[in-house]
Amino acid sequence: MASGNAIRGSRIGSSRGGEPERGTPAPRTWVTFWCENRHETTRGFAQDDDVDIPELWDCPRCGLPAGTDRDNPPQAQKVAPFKTHLAYVKERRTDADGEALLDEALEALRARRDG
Incomplete structure (x- = not known):
């Protein structure tokens, strides 16, 4: 049996205490996406002129495309069946x-x- 003084699930440098050594994180823009099933997904993107925020994001719960408009999420694309x-x-x-x-x-x- 392991000793009782070990901190489980952590390692050196994994906490916010190491930030002064690595620098501060880049500022983020938080964008929320909604899919047709009303699943909500929030992702952070760097606030940089070179970063383009995508219009669509794949929902991690159901795989459908998700958009930024809550009331009008993108429709799932129709998949054509396999043809011989x-x-x-x-x-x-x-x-x-x-x-x-x-x-x-x-x-x-x-x-x-x-x-």
């Missing part, structure tokens, strides 16, 4: 085109077999 190669071919070709290609391929096979 055959589905894409059927979009480009009609049944008549398919029949014509099949007849052409069968004629080529018959010509090779008989020739």
